Amino acid sequence: MAKVKGEIVVNTERCKGCQLCVPVCKENVIAMSENLNGKGYHFAQSVNDECNGCINCALVCPDGAITVYRVKLNESLKAAS
Amino acid sequence: MxxxxxxxxxxxxxxxxxxxxxxxxxxxxxxxxxxxxxxxxxxxxxxxxxxxxxxxxxxxxxxxxxxxxxxxxxxxxxxxxxxxxxxxxxxxxxxxxxxxxxxxxxxxxxxxxxxxxxxxxxxxxxxxxxxxxxxxxxxxxxxxxxxxxxxxxxxxxxxxxxxxxxxxxxxxxxxxxxxxxxxxxxxxxxxxxxxIIQKYPWTTTGKTPDRERNIITSLDLNPVRQEIINRKLQEKFKKIQETEVRFERIQCDDAEYLFVAYGSSARICQKAVMLGRARGLKIGLLRPITLFPFPSDELAKLSKQVHGILCVEMSAGQMVEDVRLSVNGAVPVEHYGRLGGIIPAPDEVLHVLEENFINETMISESAAGGERKS
Amino acid sequence: MPDTITREEICQPENMIYCRTPLLTDAPLSYCPGCGHGTAHRLIMEVIEEMNLQADTIGVAPVGCSVLAYDFLDIDMQQAAHGRAPAVATGIKRLMPDKFVFTYQGDGDLAAIGTGETIHACNRGENITIFFVNNGIYGMTGGQMAPTTLPNMKTATSPFGRDVQTMGYPLKITELIAMLPGTYFVSRQSVHTPANVRKAKKAIEKAISYQKLNKGLSFVEIVSNCNSGWKMTPLESNKWMEENMFSFFPLGDIKVPK
Known part of the structure; x- marks a missing residue:
């Protein structure tokens, strides 16, 4: 059975800290940083490695700040080995 | 044929x-x-x-x-x-x-x-x-x-x-x-x-990979850039004023009195020039063809030659302001207009020109012992 | 054999499954945090990218919050006077019938000052696509009452709530234009949840496809939020929208091809 593993990369300068991405993530991957970006917003960030690459966060992000990656774990590990 | x-x-x-x-x-x-x-x-x-x-x-x-x-x-x-x-x-x-x-x-x-x-x-x-x-x-x-x-x-x-x-x-x-x-x-x-794409590359015809996108907008919220845009526009208008003036001179060469009129009024005045000339009056007509750019230089030249200008318009007096600006006080400028859709008749405008300038000149000529009023 | 994979190993170009479309420019969006305009922009440009239409597209920006849409969309665009985008688009499409022509308008632009242009472009069946973002308020000018402001809703010009007795009723212009024979596809969507984003994108795809097939006017309304104008957080505004806007402006297709 292929296990899916995802990751998100937030463009922290593009993020405006609206938090729309936070509740749509069923895995509770996203939280707002305590740090501020150049515009003065608390930007979104990935806080655990539970992401399954569902892209929900990227879909609702008005600023297109989130890029999503996904691998099928078994396959990629097979390829790596 | x-x-x-x-x-x-x-x-x-x-x-x-x-x-x-x-x-x-x-x-x-x-x-x-x-x-x-x-x-x-x-x-x-x-x-x-x-x-x-x-x-x-x-x-x-x-x-x-x-x-x-x-x-x-x-x-x-x-x-x-x-x-x-x-x-x-x-x-x-x-x-x-x-x-x-x-x-x-x-x-x-x-x-x-x-x-x-x-x-x-x-x-x-x-x-x-x-x-x-x-x-x-x-x-x-x-x-x-x-x-x-x-x-x-x-x-x-x-x-x-x-x-x-x-x-x-x-x-x-x-x-x-x-x-x-x-x-x-x-x-x-x-x-x-x-x-069109070849001749007018600024047009919105679909952004192709060989160029940046084209944007048609009048908006620029930056005052410095907006002033530059406006200055560029004014430069263009200035160039047009210098190069695109069009007018028609009708019997102006020896004219002592001048009609200035455009469009329908110019046709009336052209007939009035004929009527006046038939009676020995040296009247001419300057017909602006471009209203912007206005033939200001031509009018300034003519103002040194004629004794009075009558601007005839089917309005309460609009172009006459540009005529006065052009001659800058060098010669009296009067306005005659009909309103509400009435087109003046040739003898009507000729009469007004005579009343304003010629009869008055004749009176003052006799009063001053035959010398022309300058 | 290792059972784990590092973040760096996952975040490789070949594993990327979603990123911002390159048909959006690098300019930061001028919209408030959480505003649906950004998502609506993105979906339209994703579809234009996927249908390979960049070189064939001419967009028309309105007056309102999205007046600067041309700063963000990497396509040829014209900025129209307030409410006149459907007339501008008519001029473009009639003279460039092979191009994909769309307007992007807000509720004040489309349903107040531009009502005439909207209705007549729809009624002529102009072969254009109209994207209508309805947030029930004038966002750009500071939160005044819009034609789609709900009854009793407070705005800067209806500070005690919209009194329909004196200020009139909100206008369901989308239902109105759906009745006209010139419209081919009319749909109302939202972009506040992943599922709604997916549905909205499908509607946008259809609207664009129908124009390619010369079917007449397609119209996609996106009911959206205005957290600044509504004086709420982005999340609160989306909740308020679900609870208040959707009962008056129900989501779904309003007119579909027979």
Whole structure:
């Protein structure tokens, strides 16, 4: 059975800290940083490695700040080995 | 063999538009110019040249359809009469702010308000001094014959694209409705999209990989840039003032008194010149063909030659302000106007000229022992 | 054999499954945090990218919050006077019938000052696509009452709530234009949840496809939020939208091809 593993990369300068991405993530991957970006917003960030690459966060992000990656774990590990 | 026809002014204009290779007409009916749209529809302009002819829901929609087409580099126009042109001022200002070339026809009727459907020249200020909001000018052409209604269609498009500016043909109900013979030219082919992209690279024709996207906008919220944009516009108007002045001198060479009039009024004054000359009075007529750019230099020259200028307009006195600015006090300038759709008669304007300058001069000449009043 | 994979190993170009479309420019969006305009922009440009239409597209920006849309969309665009975008688009499409022509308008632009242009472009069946973002308020000018402001809703010009007796009723312009024979596809969507984003994108795809097939006017309304104008957080505004806007402006297709 292929296990899916995802990751998100937030463009922290593009993020405006609206938090729309936070509740749509069923895995509770996203939280707002305590740090501020150049515009003065608390930007979104990935806080655990539970992401399954569902892209929900990227879909609702008005600023297109989130890029999503996904691998099928078994396959990629097979390829790596 | 020459193609000569008897046509109404409005029809001649519409025929001129087709033959100038126009791409699109958008308009709304209003007296006394509805023949333009009617003629284009009856002529199957779409079949003759592929030109688009569309009756819009309003003059506002018409002018913004013109905006959309002009931004694609197409030869587009609208026509209307005074109340409709008032409605279009928003769009004209946007066309000015984006420097889009287009042709506009105003077959002027009397105002204010709904006014009358009879001819008038009371939209001079609106056409020449701006009309809409912001610092801008249009080239304004004033036809005085049905032939010029025809000729100015092509001339208007040529000037519009040469300078990326709006060209308004400021006609009136008399010129639009009357019939005269017109000599027609051969059909100018419409430009292809490829030719437009080649010749006018600023147009919105779809962003291809070989260029940046094209944006047509009049908005810039940065005051420094906005001032630069405005200064560039003013430079263009200055260049047009220097290079595009058109006028007709009628018996001006030895004139001692001068009529200044455009359009229908110029025809009346031309007849008055004949009547006056028949009685030994040395009268001339300067007929501005471009109202912007105004023939100020020519008037300044003539002001050194004549003893008085009578500006005749079917208005309460609009162009006369530009005449006075041009002569700058060098010679008395009077105005005579009829309002409400009344066209003055030749003997009427001749009488006014005599009353204002010649009779008075004769009286003062005798009072001063025969010396001319300077 | 290792059972784990590092973040760096996952975040490789070949594993990327979603990123911002390159048809959006690098300019930061001028919209408030959480505003639906950004998502609506993105979906339209994703579809234009996927249908390979960049070179064939001419867009028309309105007056309102999205007046600067041309700064963000990497396509040829014209900025129209307030409410006149459907007339401008008519001029473009009639003269460039092979191009994909769309307007992007807000509720004040489309349903107040531009009502005439909207209805007549729809009624002529102009072969254009209209994207209508409805947030029930004038955002750009500071939160004044819009034609789609709900009854009793407070705005800067209805500070005690919209009194329909004196201020009139909110206008369901989308239902209105759906009745006209010139419209081919009319749909109302939202972009506040992943599922709604997916549905909205499908509607946008259809609207664009129908124009390619010369079917007449397609119209996609996106009911959206205005957290600044509504004086709420982005999340609160989306909740308020679900609870208040959707009952008056129900989501779904309003007119579909027979």
């Amino acid at each position: 020459k193609d000569i026809r008897l046509m109404k002014g409005n029809e001649a204009f519409a025929e001129g538009v087709i033959r100038a290779g126009c791409d699109g007409y958008f308009g709304y009916p209003i007296t006394p110019q509805s023949e333009v749209l009617e003629y284009l529809a009856a002529q199957r302009a779409d079949e003759r040249t592929g030109m688009v002819v569309l009756q819009a829901e309003s003059e506002i929609a018409s002018i913004h359809m013109v905006y959309g087409g002009a931004a694609c580099g197409k030869k587009v126009l609208t026509s209307s009469s005074s109340p409709g042109i008032s409605l279009m001022q928003e769009g004209i200002s946007f066309l000015a702010g984006t420097e889009l070339p287009c042709l506009l026809l105003n077959v002027v009727r009397g105002g204010p308000g709904l006014g009358t459907i009879q001819p008038s020249q009371s939209d001079y200020f609106q056409a020449v001094k701006g009309g809409g909001h912001g610092d801008y000018k249009m080239i304004v052409l004033a036809p005085a014959s049905v032939q010029e209604m025809y000729d100015f269609a092509k001339l208007g498009f040529d000037l519009a694209f040469k300078h990326r500016i709006q060209v308004m043909i400021l006609s009136d109900g008399a010129i639009g409705q009357m019939m005269e013979k017109v000599e027609l030219d051969d059909q100018v082919p419409r430009m292809t999209n490829e030719e």
